[in-house]
Amino acid sequence: MATVTMSFILILFLSLISKGFYACSLDNININTIRSGREIQGKPEWNVTVINNCNCPQLLIKLSCKGFQTVENVDPSILSIMDDKCLLIRGKPLEGFASVKFSYAWDPPFILLPSESIVVGC
């Protein structure tokens, strides 16, 4: 009986670990925003890093960016603003553990959150 319980716990534990490593989702898209220290047209500049914190590529990544404004040009091949959603790297795949960076300038900063993506290859 004890062995059965032990094996059950072990299997549960292993499946949790493998989920952690292999099941990628939108939750693995992390967005960090830091103040760069520069000012552009009187607005603070923010450096944003979007990281795919999992081993599978994700594509068609969109961020919620309702009301997003910037006085600094953001390269549309990195972030294209489409109303309240922003498309990252033109919808191309962001590889596992890869990141993209962009900067914008506005006061206050925007809370950019991942809103959609498609996980591929897992």
Ligand SMILES: *[C@@H]1O[C@H](CO)[C@@H](O)[C@H](O)[C@H]1NC(C)=O
């Ligand atoms: C912010 O981004 C700019 C442009 O990529 C870079 O030169 C600068 O070092 C970054 N600043 C910080 C604090 O990461």
